[in-house]
Amino acid sequence: MSDPTPDPDRSVAPGRRRRMRSRRVLLIAMSLIGLLVVGVGVGAGVITSRLNGNIERIGDPFEALPNRPAVPTSAPDAIADSPGKPLNILVVGSDSRVSAGDPSQWAKGGQRTDAIMILHLPADRKSAYLMSIPRDSWVDIPGHGTAKVNAAFSYGGPALLIQTIEQLTQVRIDHLAISDFESFTSMTDALGGVQITVPVDTYRDGKLVAAAGTQLLDGAQALTYVRERYTLARGDFDRVQRQQNWMRAIFTRAASKGTLTSPTTLLPFLDTVTKSVAVDDGFTLGTMRSLAVSMRGVRAKDVTFFTVPVAGTGRSPDGRQSIVNLNRKAFDELMVAVANDKVAAYLADHSDDVDTLKAAVS
Template sequence: MWALQNRLAGNIEHLGDPFADLPDRPPPGTTTGTPTDGAPAGTPATDATEDGALDLLVVGSDSRISAGDPSQWERGAQRTDAIMLVHLPADRQGAYVMSIPRDSWVPVPGYGEAKINAAFSFGGPSLLIQTVEGLTSVRIDHFAVTDFESFTDITDELGGVRITLKQDLLSGGRLVLPAGEHLMSGEEALAYVRQRQGLARGDFDRVHRQQAWMRAIFARMRNEQTLQNPTKSLPFLDTVTRSIAADDGLTRDVLNDLVDRVDGLGSNDIGFFTVPVAGTGRSPDGAQSIVRLDRPAFDELMAAVAADDVAGYLAAHPDDVDLLPPIAS
C-alpha cells in the first residue's frame, strides 16, 4: 500500500511552491469541527490532514505542463478555460465547486483591473492565487492545474459517463449526438464542453457543461464503486494523478486525505455553482467583453466560505448563484 501511494503521489507534476513570498495572505481558516489533536473548535487549520475545512483553487488550462516550469513561461501564452474554488467542509458531509467566470473583471495585483484569467496568463499560479485571495479573502490551501483533454482519459478509464443533452450536440456544424441521455466517451464529452454554437447563455452554459461533466465522472465512479474495487481503483487513480499538476504541498498524506473526504459522498452531496454575477458588459476601454461580479452577494458568499458555512449561505440565498440542478433521483 505504501509503495502504491508513493507511486500515485509521484504521478503528479509538481509546480514548486506558488505560495512562497505571497504578500498579505488571508489568515488560515477556522474549523467548525473538532481537530484531531483535541484542540477546541475554531483552532486554525494548518494541515489538510487535520479536521478543518480545506480550500483548493483548481484551474483548467491549455498549458498544464509548462505551468510548472518557469523557464518555459511566456507572458500571455497560458490561458485558463475554467477557474474553480473547491471548498471541502470540516464536517466532511459535502463539497462545493464554485466556478468563477474566466471573464470576471477584477483587480490583478500589479496590472490594475483585468479579466481574472489574465492573472494566470501574466504571472502563472502565484499571481492567480494572489488575485483570488485578494478578491475573496479566502486563504487557498492548495493549487492544481488540469485540462479537459486529460478528462477524456479519465472518462474513458471509467467506461464513459452519462450526460443528458437538452439539445443536439454539434461540433463544427456536424451532429455528434442527438438530444437525450447518452453514455458519452471522453471525446464526445470533450465536444460537449467545447460546443459554442446554439448555447443561449454563451460561456455561462459552457461553465454548466464543465460542471456537469465533472459531476458525471464522480457519479460514474460512485455507481461503479471504483474506489472500493482494487482492480478498478488503481488504473483510475493512476489516470487521475497523471492528469494534474499541483503545488509541492499536495503530498501523499494530503492526497490520501482528499480521497477520504470525498469517498463517502454521493453525487448530489457536491454542489456545483457559478458565483454571483451582475451580468456582462464591456471593459472601460470598450475593447473586451467582461463579466461583472455581484460584489455584495459575492462577498457574502466568500465570507461563508471562510466561515465554513456555504450550506447556510445557499439555504438563505438560493437564487444568488447559478446552481447546477441536482441529478433527478
Template sequence: MRHARRGPRSRGFVAGIVIGALLLVSGGGVAAYFGIRMSLDGNMERIDAFADVDPSTRPSAPPVEGPTAPVNILVLGSDSRISAGDPSGWEAGAQRTDAIMLVHLAADRQTAAVISIPRDSWVPIPGYGEAKVNAAFSWGGPGLMIQTVENLTGVRIDHFAVTDFESFETLTDSLDGVEITVPDGNDGSVQQVMTGEEALVFARERYALANGDFGRVQRQQAWMRAILAKVSEDRTDLLKMSRFLEAVTRAVSVDEDFTFDTMQDLALSARDISGDDITFMTAPYSGTGRSADGQSIVVLDRATFDPLMEAVAKDDVPSFVEANPDAMDVLPTVVQ
C-alpha cells in the same frame, strides 16, 4: 429564479473530482491502493505554486475549532498544463485558463462546495490593474493567480492544482464513459453515455448555448459530477480503478505540499460525504459588459459574491446557500 439542485448520491471526495478525481473513492479503496501510492504520487507534476505569493497580502487562516480544518483548493483547467511550474519562461497570453474553480471542504467533513469563477470576470490583478481573471495565470503563473483569487475573495488558498481538459478524455475513457443528463427535446431529460471525446465536445461548446460561457461552466461541472458518480459506481472494480488513478495522477499538476498522502488523509476524513452533500455553483454575476478598452467581460455581482465568499472564509457555505436560493446559480440536474 435559479433553484438549488443537487447531484446523484455517491460516496467520495469532491476535490478529487475537480482536480481529475485525484483522491480515492472510499476508505476501503485507500487501503487497497496503499501499496502503489508512491508510484501514483510520482506521476504528478509538482509546482512551487506559493513561492511568489507575498505572505503579507494573504488572508488569515481560519481558526481550527475541531479535529480538522476547512480546506480550500484552487483548481484550474488550462489549455497547457505541462511546465506549469515555470511561469518565468512564459509569454503573456501563452497559456489560457478555461476553468477556475474554488473547492471548499468543510471542517466537519460533511459538505463541500465547488464554486466556478467565470474566466472573463473583470477583477483587480495585483501589479496589472483590472483585467479578466484568467489573465493572471497567463501573466504570472500559479502565484499571481493565487494572489488574485485570494485578493478577490478574501479566502485563503491551501492547495493549488491545474489540469487540462484534454486529460479528462483519458479519465472518462478509463471509466468506459460517463452518463450525463441532458434534455431529450420533449421537455424531459435522458441519461446520455458519453465517451471522452464526446464529453470534451460537450464541455467545450458555448456558441450554441443560450447562456454562452455560463452554460459551458455548467457543462464542465456536469462532466465532473458524472465522473464522480461513475467512480463511486465502479469503486470495487480494482482493475478499472487502477487504470483510472494512473490516468488521473498523470493528468494533474499540484503544489509541492499536496502530496498523495495528504490527499489520502483528506479522502479518509471526508469519506462520509455523498453527492447530496456537494454543491456545484457559479460565482454570482450580474451580467456581461464591456471594459473601457472594449473587451467582453463578466460583471460579478459583488452584493452577493462578497457575502458568499465571506461564508466560505467562515466555513458556513450551506447556510448561506439555503438562505439565498434565488441568488445562487447552482448546477441543475439537467444541463442544457
C-alpha cells in the same frame, strides 16, 4: 441510450448499496480535483510510488505571496488538512499543464485558464462546495491592472493566479490543483465513456458529434459538448454548468462501474488520474489520504456545485472585450461566508444569488 453495464452492488442490501455508492462517488470527486482517491487504500509501496511519480508538482506557489488573508481562527489548534479546520482548494482547468512548474515559460496571452473553481471543505467535513468563478470575470490582477481573471495564470502562472483569487475573495487558499480538459477526456475514456443528457444535437466542424438525448459519450464527444459556447442561450454561464456536469458524470460513471472496488479497473483509472493533475508540493499523498479519510461520512447529496453571484455581462472600459461583471455585494457576502465556514447558511438564505447545478443542464 442506456448503459447496459451490470451493477456490481446489486447483490448488496439496498440501504447499504446506496451508502456504498455515495461514499465512492465522493471519493472519485475528490480524486479528480485533488487526487484524494489515493486514500481509498492502495497500500502497496510500489504502487504508491508509481502513482506519486505520475503527479506533476509545481513547487510552492504560496511561498512569496504578500498580504495573504488570515488563517481562520475558529480552530487555531487544528492540524492543517484535518477535521476542525476548513480547507479551500483552488481548482484550475487550463489549456495545458505543460511547464506548470516553471511560470517563467509563460508568455503573455498564452495558457489562460478555461475553468477556475474553489473547493470549500467545511471544518466538520460533512459536506463539500465547488464554486465556479467565470473565466471572463473582470477583476484586478496585482501588478497588471484590471483584466479577465483567467489572464492571471497567463501573466504569472500559479502564484499570480492564487494572489489574484485571494485578493478578490479575501479567502485563504490552502492548496492548488491544475488539470485540463484533454486530461478529462482521458479519464472519460478510461471509464468507457460517461452518460450525459445532451439537450440538442451537437456539431463540430459541421459534423454531428452527439445527438440530442441521454448518450454514452466518449472523451472526444464530451469535450465537444463542454467546449460549446456560442449556441448556448446563456453563453459562458451555460458552458460553466456543462463543465460541472461533465465532472458529475464522471463521478457517477465511476461509481456505477464499481471502479473503486475492482483492482483491475481501479489501478488503470488511478494511473490516468495521477497523470492528469498537477498540485502544489504541500499537497502530498499523505495529505490527500488523510483528507479522504476525514470525509468518509460525506454522501454525494452533500456535494454542491454552483457559480458565484454575477451581475451579467458587459464590455471592458476600452470596449474591446466582452466581460462578466460580478455582483460584488452578493459575491462579497458569499466569500465572507466561505472565510467564516458558513457556506451552507449563506446558500440557504441566498439561493437566488448563485447559479446552482441542477439535474437538467442546458
